[in-house]
Amino acid sequence: MNQAQDKITAILHTRRKELPEIERQIARWEKLKQELSSLESAVSTLRKHETTDGQTQQTLSTLRFSPVYEAISDTVASLSLLKARFSRSTLNIGVSGRARVGKSTLLQSISGLDDEQIPTGSGLPVTAVRSRIFHSVHSRATLTLHNYESFRVDVLQPYHAALDLPEAPQTLEQFASYLYPRSDVELSEAKQQESTAIPVLRRLKEMQAALPSYQEYLTGAEKVVGLDDLRKFVAYPTAEEEDAAHHTGRPAPRPYLAVKDVQIECPFPYAQVNELGIVDLPGLGELAANAEEHHLEGLQNDVDLVMLVKRPLEGMAYWGKEDGAATNLLDKARGFIQNRRDFVYLVINTGGVDEAKIKALRGDILRSVNDGQPDKHFHVLETNTADPKDVYDNALVPVLNHLAERLPVMDKQVRDGTTALASNVTQRVEQILGDIAAALVKGKSSNLDSSEQESLIREADDLRLKLAVSLSEEITELHKKARQDSGPEFQAYEDAVDQAYNNVNAWIDNGFGHGVEKWCGNAYARFARDRNSAGFAGDELNHIRVEISNFFSGIDQHFETALDALWNHLADDIISPRFGNLLQGNSGGAALSTLCHLMAEAEEPCQGLSQAVQELLALRLDYRTQLHPKVRRALDDLQSEVEDPETGEKKARFTVDLNPAGAERLLREMASLARAAAYRTRKALMQEAMVPALVIHAAVEQFDDALIRSGDSEKEFRRMARCYRDDIWPGLFAGVEAATAKGVAVINAVKAVRHTLAS
Template structure:
């Protein structure tokens, strides 16, 4: 193992040891950012519920957004460190404007050729930026493909934003149909933007026209390619190629592995940085991101041609980007300028070299940017004059640069912790100065308010029930229903009990002859008529059940919308609603069994025909019994039923039975006429008992408090303002403040620098 290889491998081992520590610190800072964001939201929400009040005024002076920015600053710094320590290779980035020999240099450094790293004259040919890794045993390319969504978001959307074309299409079908303009005027519509934006518009239109050639590859997966066929995936089409075939557009990332032409290093990577000066959206931002996150050293390529022999503004901008990407390290340790001398005139080379020596680098200081003159296409010269010196340089400076990056990140994190802590002290001071009711006090007040509100509403409902139970109240609907049922029964009787008078009399005569007696038929017939009349009078049951449903509906309405919210305002009948309320109270986190039992009592109203009416109506039908029920009375079968066994006798029996049935119907109607008042009195008693038990039982007060504590958000949904909302907001602010202090204390005791030193 060569000396450089051993020293660089040691750098990578030290970095790897720091990765778990950095990940832990990132997790802690993510928690801090989450808490600062939540705290900002809580403060803003609390201000909103007290517009113009003391709370809004005091909290309005706080800089919660600054706390979140400080947390993001630390995460950004830690992300840079993580990108550095997570790399398993020492990465050299190659930067430069198009047509200066960047791709050619990458070929010389890696040993690849135009089929893997395209280069050429005229327009740029590199379509996908690649990362190239040295391996003595592996050779191939691993392509990470775009998904349809990432392609539209990362490739097409930036063009739309830069060209002022509005939102990018949301799917590929919409992209294929999108109508792009013929001329690029830019967002402000000025023709002056055309020279810059025209090529961008051409690019996006080319992507649309070639969609069929790469659509199938937008899978988000990975694919392995032999290096011999990689060009179509990373380069623009050659002049004689099919113009509508652009598979490179589906590639999100290209990673190439091959053996570099150097012996004393194993873990080396080359990063093809986004070209400067290309007319693609966000080129400079992508360049800066690559400098910060992917590389340890940058080579900026400058080729001194007749029109490019002086150090220009865009070249200075490239060095400024390098400096901003590695602020804590000396850019002179981080980068070199390669004057690519290949096929250049000696006077142009000297002109550029002189410009760099005398203008960019100050000779009086004795220290300037590292400048190397070499032919980027000469692989031997690149290996000996560029790669070996750079690796030797990195073996010496990387440990120092790593220490500087880590120390700066530690300093940034500590500074941001101090800023957050100072603002947190202001938050605590502001909150301490604000006095609001405690949670317990608010629960008690809410429970008292809800209990009084429900008591008043229930009393109004009970008063309505009392009115209906009054002697003067007439249930016209019930009376009309009784009259209707009585008339139906009477019509049935008068119609020959449903079969006609003649038919009934003929059936009676036939039975007389069979039994040689009239009493068996008469007794059977009275029994049949009595049972049938009792059944027919049951038709009033629907109105009785209606009164019970009205009672339940009145109860649900009297409880009010807050109790309705406990069952999510379900569109159910009143009986189901009361059943659901009982279940909610019974199954609450802190159950309310007495209130739930009161609902159970309300459901136990018995107002049906069989329970309420039938017992008394049966007495009215006693006249239809053929004999007295008391065997000790000495009575025999009524003489009314003893008739001659002739046609005249059957007619006489028909008249007598009909008369008895009419009398029974009349008596039954009288019984039913008394029912409305009785029903009203029953419902009034039930309602009065419910209201009394629900509001005034010995456990009512305590259970209302439990109810409010468990279901406050449902009982008072969407409460956006008022003392309660302000108090809840301040409690959340206090809780988040405490959590944030704990996270800050944890972070202060565990930093990258301290863990590294232990």
């Protein structure tokens, strides 16, 4: 088994390495679904636009996005199953079978648990909750509990549906007082003819009657219990409890109804594989509504292989219809795994059964299931499920060896099947994109004649000329402002500097932000610790330099306001009015950003024009970039050491007594030094008052050159005209181009979808 252990550990490690790519694909498909939604919205807008021709509208109206959304959801669900499979840190084996075949006994033999954790019985089904049991050094059980809503949906509603009753009660109180039919004669005529209706109705009424025994557990939380206390949470009432309930007239307790899932940890007696989990799968042959569907729920997430237990009891020593139905259910659970024999092992329980019945069942499985060839469709194992050592040797070891060899193949099949499903969806998305492209081509059928083309060129050149004139006038005005020491902009700058200067002085007066008393107390404490004042003085001057600089960086708000004003003026007063409806609904920086995007993403891209706008938007005015380097010398005097004019050597700037009076003196001297530095900084900044205006003037001048006089300017203005003709000059030209702003929105959405598909 050591080889199997090593192989299984390697398989689990390989799975975990694939998780990042699976998660990336899930995110990719979810992103694609969002982008398709944006595409659908853009298509709808174009289809409804008043200038879109009838033929294009008709073609676009035939597109169906909903089936593709559903297919993408299915793909994401399959990828999520794959993620769940590869996320597990254990190799999981499911154990299934009908009542009384020894399934629970097999689980006990593998896990070392007993009837208190995995109940067994000789009558009706005993196990009520699916349990996952893991080989571990711990011995404990973690219950995942229902809240009422999940209990209503997962437990109650299937019974209501099975009996043709109205929807299950919405609240716990309504369930407690709900009037269920007193007998099957109150059910619909169709249900009265079904033999299962009576026991299903009885089960439902038992749930209601037993509500006080599990109501407190319907919290939706997790609950850790000792293994000795587990039975009542996973098993139906015993026959004795049912008899007692019948005689006393009080319902048998049913805490298991509040339990959604159980995880049990315990040391397996014969486990040679550390990463091993056993999943108990109740449900086959039970009367509970939807029991078999619940039996399948989560199998693709939870198990790598299923051991289906069969016991040749009287009347069951053959392969019956119910056994075939069980394997058909498991076929659904194996998903993309190609071979039944990889996913399902048939286990004949030989314990307490005479050899004749074993031989009869063995022969019937060979003939009826495996077409007369041993292990053709299913591997068949034989073991006494009550003998742990026999179970280990004859069931667990063969299964683990099989998984060690075949699990990489099964994983590949699941991965490839999921990929193929995704590939089919990709084709459907490509078909939609092709239909949209065809619609846009048809929309271009109304071409301009030669005279209209000449007119369009004239309009494009005139647009460029008008922008040139307006920008030239704006540059002249900015040039004047950048070289005068008065005016609203100049005054606003001085006010911002003065505000920062006043804030610095207020901070200094307040003991550098600490309060005078606290600052002096901190200084004296450092004197006492360091036995000198130099260390504290040096640290504090460093702090003061930084803070003064930070205060003056507050003029950045003034710069932001100046930039906003520039962008608002250029966009709203110069550019937008000349571009018709193209930038409608946008203003200021948002309008410029939209223009930049439209130029770059046009059907005929105008990269030069887009770059010109982009560079203008990238303009930054801030204290640290433009001004701090020029005024930095004003703060250089804030040093704790100075040069002795006689010796030329460095000496301590401050010499004070190491007592409270010395601390107060140090505050006065440092405050005076800081005020002087702040004043010099203010003075230096005032001398740079024209810098922001000069920077703005230079930026707009560069924008004008790049937009109007670059080598490709004329060509790209004409491209813009062709691409956005009916947005820039609405109603001026006959016919419709699909590549208006509405059409470009569709084209850009298509590009986004294609980019995600290709990633």
